[in-house]
Amino acid sequence: MRKVVVIGGGISGLSAAHQLLVKGYDVTILEASPRIGGKIFTMEFAGMPIDTGPDAFLEREPEMKELCSALGLAGELVAPVSQSAKIWVDGALHTLPKSQFLGIPLDLEELASLDLISPEGIQTAQNDFTNEDTGRHEDETVGSLIRRRLGDEVMDKLVGPLLGGINAGDPDKISLRAGVPYLATATDLDFSLIRSIKEFVRSSDRDPKAPVFLTHPDGLSKIIDALGEELKGKIVLNENVHSVVQEKGKWIVQGRENLEANAVILSTPAYVSAGILRNTNNEVAKLLSSINYASMAFVLFAFPSGAVEPFDGSGFLVAKSEGLLMTACSWSSSKWGHLGKDQKTFIRVSAGRVDDDRVFNLDDGELVSKLLDELSLMVGLKAAPSESQVVRWPKSFPQYEVGHTRKVEEIQKRLQREIPGIYVAGAAFNGLGLSACIRDARINVQKVENYLEKNT
Numbered sequence: 001m002r003k004v005v006v007i008g009g010g011i012s013g014l015s016a017a018h019q020l021l022v023k024g025y026d027v028t029i030l031e032a033s034p035r036i037g038g039k040i041f042t043m044e045f046a047g048m049p050i051d052t053g054p055d056a057f058l059e060r061e062p063e064m065k066e067l068c069s070a071l072g073l074a075g076e077l078v079a080p081v082s083q084s085a086k087i088w089v090d091g092a093l094h095t096l097p098k099s100q101f102l103g104i105p106l107d108l109e110e111l112a113s114l115d116l117i118s119p120e121g122i123q124t125a126q127n128d129f130t131n132e133d134t135g136r137h138e139d140e141t142v143g144s145l146i147r148r149r150l151g152d153e154v155m156d157k158l159v160g161p162l163l164g165g166i167n168a169g170d171p172d173k174i175s176l177r178a179g180v181p182y183l184a185t186a187t188d189l190d191f192s193l194i195r196s197i198k199e200f201v202r203s204s205d206r207d208p209k210a211p212v213f214l215t216h217p218d219g220l221s222k223i224i225d226a227l228g229e230e231l232k233g234k235i236v237l238n239e240n241v242h243s244v245v246q247e248k249g250k251w252i253v254q255g256r257e258n259l260e261a262n263a264v265i266l267s268t269p270a271y272v273s274a275g276i277l278r279n280t281n282n283e284v285a286k287l288l289s290s291i292n293y294a295s296m297a298f299v300l301f302a303f304p305s306g307a308v309e310p311f312d313g314s315g316f317l318v319a320k321s322e323g324l325l326m327t328a329c330s331w332s333s334s335k336w337g338h339l340g341k342d343q344k345t346f347i348r349v350s351a352g353r354v355d356d357d358r359v360f361n362l363d364d365g366e367l368v369s370k371l372l373d374e375l376s377l378m379v380g381l382k383a384a385p386s387e388s389q390v391v392r393w394p395k396s397f398p399q400y401e402v403g404h405t406r407k408v409e410e411i412q413k414r415l416q417r418e419i420p421g422i423y424v425a426g427a428a429f430n431g432l433g434l435s436a437c438i439r440d441a442r443i444n445v446q447k448v449e450n451y452l453e454k455n456t
């Protein structure tokens with residue numbers, strides 16, 4: 001029987017292993033920590049299941065929905081009851097324009113009425129309709145496109161905070177095509193960014209009333225638990241793999257024990273995969289370790305019933321220029337119906353981004369206290385929480401900087417040419433959303449199949 005070892009039990013590794021198992025391969029998953037799920041982790045907090053990593057997935061991408069269907073969970077998924085976010089900029093909370101696409105305003109008259117962008121800023125954005133785009137190039141940053149077409153103000157006060165929130169990144173460094181491919185596609189139809197996106201939205205067959213996100217009311221760990229059941233007996237926990245070496249035409253995966261395999265998928269973070277492959281192929285290891293990661297933390301708050309004024313919306317994003325620790329605030333009990341049923345108020349605050357490690361210089365007590373001060377300033381919240389919990393995610397968000405696509409192609413080329421039978425999958429390569437991770441796992445499973453077909 002053809003043996004495949006998957007290193008890493010996050011969504012990428014688990015979904016790859018699940019597909020391999022369904023296809024009849026002998027598969028083992030080696031996971032360093034005492035639990036599976038990786039970044040997906042639901043904890044019981046103030047009596048409710050609260051996600052401490054991802055808390056939802058994009059509805060428009062099919063892979064997570066397909067996985068939930070295969071696991072019999074699709075009927076249990078829920079959408080947010082409130083999707084209207086706000087933005088904290090210039091020392092005040094502002095409503096986001098209704099007519100926008102990933103933060104890009106599509107109706108400048110509406111934008112002008114919101115008191116968010118100055119008349120000069122609106123005037124600059126108007127030029128998008130008339131000025132030909134001479135500055136386009138294949139691999140540019142999100143920031144360079146938005147600043148060129150709509151001006152610095154729209155970038156700094158609207159698009160930057162929205163897109164920066166996706167990966168704790170800096171949109172002035174993130175590659176448009178690699179980092180936000182959906183936006184890149186939407187901008188290809190006209191030199192005017194606004195006209196192009198409007199055309200894209202008009203021509204896409206997506207139901208405008210469809211929710212943007214879905215989740216499981218028991219938390220996303222419910223999906224991981226169901227996957228774990230399917231993979232029972234195939235998962236080894238507390239197995240910290242340190243290297244993979246070749247011996248007599250087979251791969252030996254080395255941790256506490258050595259495991260022989262015909263093919264190996266590494267679904268560990270890129271810097272971990274780099275360490276595992278260092279002695280096997282130093283060039284691949286160097287490329288993998290050059291993928292930069294951002295660190296951040298979530299702080300969960302529960303407030304007693306009636307202690308906090310209701311919030312009108314799902315939460316808010318914070319512009320970088322404000323200099324605050326907070327990057328976003330999800331008003332979880334307004335956003336999700338299942339959390340709102342409890343009388344308590346649940347709030348999940350994000351802090352830290354790629355060039356801002358201040359949260360890692362604060363202990364938990366200091367972080368909680370500073371974020372409560374910020375909440376007091378922003379929404380006048382004065383009540384003391386009944387519970388709080390800090391969850392730190394060091395080096396957790398891969399940054400798809402300019403040159404990312406070429407780097408990933410180079411990694412794939414070298415793997416295939418120089419160490420065939422070894423594959424890398426996961427958030428570091430072709431999208432970091434949960435569906436993108438499953439998509440990447442599928443691609444790698446297909447490669448494993450092709451390889452084993454020819455070589456065993």
Ligand SMILES: Cc1cc2nc3c(=O)[nH]c(=O)nc-3n(C[C@H](O)[C@H](O)[C@H](O)COP(=O)(O)OP(=O)(O)OC[C@H]3O[C@@H](n4cnc5c(N)ncnc54)[C@H](O)[C@@H]3O)c2cc1C
Pocket residue numbers: 007008009010011012013030031032033036037038039040052053054055056057058239240241242267268269272393396397425426427428432433434435437
């Ligand atoms: C805080 C946060 C919030 C997010 N929110 C969302 C969201 O709302 N929606 C969304 O779609 N995406 C979100 N994402 C992105 C998404 O969660 C991740 O990209 C995805 O979960 C990554 O999955 P993965 O399997 O590729 O990697 P991981 O989940 O990192 O899994 C890798 C696994 O490898 C294991 N491992 C590490 N080293 C070794 C070793 N030496 N040997 C064996 N095992 C090892 C780790 O313990 C881990 O279990 C978020 C990410 C973070 C960090």
